[in-house]
Amino acid sequence: MTAAFAHPFPQEDDFDDRRVGPRHISVLRVGRTVWDGIDQLCVVRNLSAGGLMFECLHPPAVGQQVNVELRSDKQMTGVVRWAKGIGAGIEFDAPVNVEQMLREERGTLLRVRPRAPRFVRRGTVRLIGRDGDAVAGDIIDIAIGGLSCRPEQPLKRGEPIVASIDGIGATNAELRWSRGDVSGIRFDKPLPWRAFQLWLDQAPRA
Numbered sequence: 001m002t003a004a005f006a007h008p009f010p011q012e013d014d015f016d017d018r019r020v021g022p023r024h025i026s027v028l029r030v031g032r033t034v035w036d037g038i039d040q041l042c043v044v045r046n047l048s049a050g051g052l053m054f055e056c057l058h059p060p061a062v063g064q065q066v067n068v069e070l071r072s073d074k075q076m077t078g079v080v081r082w083a084k085g086i087g088a089g090i091e092f093d094a095p096v097n098v099e100q101m102l103r104e105e106r107g108t109l110l111r112v113r114p115r116a117p118r119f120v121r122r123g124t125v126r127l128i129g130r131d132g133d134a135v136a137g138d139i140i141d142i143a144i145g146g147l148s149c150r151p152e153q154p155l156k157r158g159e160p161i162v163a164s165i166d167g168i169g170a171t172n173a174e175l176r177w178s179r180g181d182v183s184g185i186r187f188d189k190p191l192p193w194r195a196f197q198l199w200l201d202q203a204p205r206a
Contacts, residue, residue, distance in 0.1 A: 025098060030144055030193045032117030035066040039119060041144075041197040042068065049098055051078060051091040057201050059088045066090060073114040074101055116143040121203040125149055127173075127185070128162040137183070139165075140206075144196055146176070146186040155183055163187065167199045 025047050033042040033056055042056040052068065060066055060080050068090070069075045078090040123139040125147060137149035147163070155161070155175045163185055164170040172188040 025102070027102065029070055029102075030190075032069045032119065033060075033066055034069070035060050035064050041117075041119070041193065041200050043193065044068065044070070045087070047098055047101065049092075049095045051081070051089060052076070053087060053089045055086045056088075057086065057197060059083050059086055069117045070101065071114045071116060072118075076101070116145050118143045119200050120206045121200060122206055123165065123199075123203050125185070126164040127151060127155060128164065128170075129155075130160060134164075140182065142200075144190045144193060146173075146184065148182055148184050150181050151183055154178070161185075165199070167202070168192070168195045 027044055027047050029044040029047075031042050031044055031054070032039055033054065040056050040058060042054040044052055044054045046053040054068065060083065062080050062083055064080045065077065066080060067075060067077050076090075076092055076096055078092040080088050081091050082089045118141045120141045121139060123142075125137045125139055127135045127137055127149075129135070135151050135153055135155065137151035140148045140150065142148075155178070157175050157178060159175060161173050161175065162170050163173040168191055171191065173185050174188070175183055176186045177184040
């Protein structure tokens, strides 16, 4: 058994460790971390039943209580035990099922499907149709895989569009739903997480 297997939660020395074990698994998952009412995008690097290591632009202090959300149905809480540079190690308040946390559901019987973490930020998205005409929309909330906004004019559901956000770039997308003056946009591919992380850090919070 290696030292990595024996750790109840990721240690500072494991920052660049890529060893894999039943209680300590190297991963790369983008999530949302919250403490003191402030959220930011984080990248989970190591996960075990007892804790995790993540990176973010503004790491918490040792002793800080934090919440980490990988999906709306996969949230973990714990206390920061170490912090170095952009990384921090968290010990969970209660053990988690690592396999369940990392499982990607392909379908569900629930009417409300779990979704990627959402961030409430203010900004503008340009929605460009196949004819080249652009419609501006005020962003309500945004995730790495989509956003909701108030477009300045109605869009056709299911019609391919290009969603462009200054500071992040443009990506192919599709209008998935409309409720009143609010529309839901799904990106064909996840946003580049580093650009998204910086945009979130700079965008005004609602």
